[in-house]
Amino acid sequence: MKLLNTVCALAVVLGTSSMAETIATGDLGLIIERATGSVLLVDQSDRAALHRIEGLGDLSHASLVYSSDERFAYVFGRDGGLTKVDIVDRKIAKRVVQAGNSIGGAISDDGKLVAVSNYEPGGVRVFDAETLELVADIPTGSKTIGLVDAPGSKFVFTMWDTGETWIADMSTGTAEITKIKDMGDRPYDALITGNGRTYITGLFGEDGLTALDLWAENPEPIRVLQNYGRGQEEMPVYKMPHLEGWADTGSDFVLPAVGHHEVLWIDSDTLQETGRTKTHGQPVFAMARPDGRHVWVNFAHPLNDTIQVIDTVTKQIVHEFKPGPAVLHMEFTPRGHEVWLSVRDAGKVMIYDTETFEKLREIEAESPSGIFFTARAHRTGL
């Protein structure tokens, strides 16, 4: 009987070992390890790495979204791979290669559909979040960028080649498409506000940005900052900035400029410019701390060892430091008391207190890039 107990105890331990400490998933996260095709499971409260999951293909420029129960991550690889990762069992649950070259994805507000935007062949494919079976194939005849989810089982995305934005309403089970023309010359990225109302595209081929009010009966392009753009000055663009992160301070938004060493402030009601703040380099991400009081900015090569922190009331830089070589991404804890930074060429993720700017911990990671906490499951457009 003693042997029996010992063997049984062992069985219980083995049976649950793979999910040892992770039975609640609210404060977990995944970090993209771009060079090795792996993701690192981390615990935000313990500031710790828990497990490495491998075999996800080409993860350069990869991103991911979470299921609404915060159990599964859907990882969008550059090679067209769509990988469903189970963070409870710490393994790949399913993987399909759905296109030749993809550029990001989104999950519907009900958690039932995962959409991927593709360069080759250009378009959007929508998959069942449970099985990864194809639900809808939406060819666009163009490289497709700026794919986001919107309330009401909608996906919104934009065509680099034709300058159109399409809204795909999936609420009936098949894609009902609304097309909006004339968004501008070569849109390169887009964002949607946290409430799902305003969609904004950045433009590569002309000055300014273009917004859509998705609450309007018939949304029409609204030109924003037409006196601003990449064309006026002779500065090379080292890296196109990401529009995903922006601050909403209650009255203003802040956006990274393209090709300039500055961020731009826009009144969130009128979409008029309210100011600019000079920065250390060409901004890549301008990310709001969740309370909106500070914006953290990282920069394009060769100035990508530096972070600047801007106060959103005064629009002044209040802190600057050099975490290390190639700071690629930032992720705040959901309520903003800490921030995690990927410092790729140091092979580390660094964790800072956002009030004192003190470094709290370093975690080893293989060429870390994107950091994604599970709290994203509950947000629109991330």
Next chain:
Amino acid sequence: MKLLNTVCALAVVLGTSSMAETIATGDLGLIIERATGSVLLVDQSDRAALHRIEGLGDLSHASLVYSSDERFAYVFGRDGGLTKVDIVDRKIAKRVVQAGNSIGGAISDDGKLVAVSNYEPGGVRVFDAETLELVADIPTGSKTIGLVDAPGSKFVFTMWDTGETWIADMSTGTAEITKIKDMGDRPYDALITGNGRTYITGLFGEDGLTALDLWAENPEPIRVLQNYGRGQEEMPVYKMPHLEGWADTGSDFVLPAVGHHEVLWIDSDTLQETGRTKTHGQPVFAMARPDGRHVWVNFAHPLNDTIQVIDTVTKQIVHEFKPGPAVLHMEFTPRGHEVWLSVRDAGKVMIYDTETFEKLREIEAESPSGIFFTARAHRTGL
């Protein structure tokens, strides 16, 4: 060996049975069953009740907050009980009776401290979230209301008797108190905006509300809607409205009026009134759908069988229906596609599609009141 395997298999099953389906916690929730001192664990995605947890004492007017990993709920009972519920193991993890009569609580942004506000004896007590050991006792000499968490390990609360608001900064481990006088006559409830910037108290003893800008160096009372109040008309107040729920449409807030059959619209920048919408009865909760496009309103007895839905652009009522007797609370799914309603005297929680208003499911519950989904863990001031 076959026996051994069978016994071991049984051991494994028993060892994990209590957490069978709930190892990811992102889409779970608890419903307060006020008459029986129990809470009902529910799954938002499956629209299902999972388990009843009993022995929580007097849960009339109870509320709760979640740990940052979405595993533990801290339930604040009317009888001064503070109960830590483990939703993975589906049982009470710890329980203390910390005062004679309490009125709500909050959790710090780092998840380490739980605060409770008390009527008897009047004040706030702060507990270690892990052990429930007392960390700080803050007597106020007054019934204490409107306790919320704010960024930077702060708690903010207000005194019914003296009209003061106190900010307790717990970041050094002991409570450093800032006192703000002259918030008004008999504040009865308060709220903090989602970004943690603006704290607003409702007043029972005089017209208007009082706001604080917590980003200011020295926050001072700002009078709001001084031409509005309960005093001008001879309407009895059947139930004081809750200020917890309000809509932020980007430019406006909406608040339930006191004693009047209407909700009030306030410009979120200037705090000036921008409109009123007549309603079916005295509003209790005016809750924004997470996208801010609609506000759902329930009402005080005897008109508490009805829900009205208001469009925040037109400020017009777009839908009205009667779910059943005594609709006490509403909770939206984190991204707003569904809403759960507690219909106390029907003994049911009802789930609706927020786009079509179609009823999707009913769940049996014992006198249900507050509904709390785990996504609250990631928000400020809920």
